[in-house]
Amino acid sequence: MSSPVQIFGPVISTYVRIVEIVCEEAGLAHEVVPTPAHSPENRHPFGKVPVVHIDGHEMYETVSIANYIDTAHNGGALRPADPVRRAAMERWIGVGNSYLFPLFERGLVMPYIMHRYAGAELDKGRIAKALPDIAKTLSFIDLEMQRDGAWSNDGFTMADIFLYCILRGVELTPEGAAGIAQLQVLPLWMVQCRQRASIKATRWESET
Ligand SMILES: N[C@@H](CCC(=O)N[C@@H](CS)C(=O)NCC(=O)O)C(=O)O
Numbered sequence: 001m002s003s004p005v006q007i008f009g010p011v012i013s014t015y016v017r018i019v020e021i022v023c024e025e026a027g028l029a030h031e032v033v034p035t036p037a038h039s040p041e042n043r044h045p046f047g048k049v050p051v052v053h054i055d056g057h058e059m060y061e062t063v064s065i066a067n068y069i070d071t072a073h074n075g076g077a078l079r080p081a082d083p084v085r086r087a088a089m090e091r092w093i094g095v096g097n098s099y100l101f102p103l104f105e106r107g108l109v110m111p112y113i114m115h116r117y118a119g120a121e122l123d124k125g126r127i128a129k130a131l132p133d134i135a136k137t138l139s140f141i142d143l144e145m146q147r148d149g150a151w152s153n154d155g156f157t158m159a160d161i162f163l164y165c166i167l168r169g170v171e172l173t174p175e176g177a178a179g180i181a182q183l184q185v186l187p188l189w190m191v192q193c194r195q196r197a198s199i200k201a202t203r204w205e206s207e208t
Pocket of ligand 1: 016
């Protein structure tokens with residue numbers, strides 16, 4: 001039996017969870033080795049997490065790790081073969097990584113993490129400043145889903161994994177939960193994702 005995939009990063013982290021879910025989908029044993037992003041033990045050259053040990057290789061950057069696992073261990077099942085559908089899936093992963101995650105993380109998710117886990121005062125000013133953009137962005141996603149299904153027409157793909165993890169952090173804040181609940185399609189999609197075994201198996205402790 002091969003050794004478990006080692007995922008170095010914090011136990012509660014969007015990108016750590018993405019790798020955990022992809023491992024689950026591929027049937028690979030995995031473990032999180034708790035490693036804060038800015039600790040000396042973190043070997044990511046840009047100070048991010050996760051760094052992953054798999055098949056004798058050390059890897060960083062979640063898209064490349066996730067694609068490696070899907071190709072090497074899952075027959076590519078998480079990515080549509082059709083070039084147009086694959087382009088749409090990759091566009092949404094790009095949107096998630098480049099625009100959604102930075103906006104949500106800085107403006108809403110991180111202030112709550114610092115408040116809940118580091119005992120910092122909740123930075124209400126930062127949240128209030130970010131909320132209009134966050135609300136606009138959530139509406140954009142919902143309208144795209146209403147219009148053509150966005151990434152959600154191809155069964156369960158890599159885009160579902162990235163976007164669920166990015167949006168779940170938002171949903172675990174009071175403002176994010178209220179914002180998502182008033183949309184039409186996004187909350188239904190989130191509920192549907194939660195039925196997936198890989199998503200159930202990787203729930204954060206704070207979700208139970
Ligand atoms: N481009 C990186 C981004 C990963 C990322 O942003 N991870 C967050 C945690 S979920 C992080 O390292 N945050 C610490 C920081 O930005 O200082 C990847 O895809 O792996």
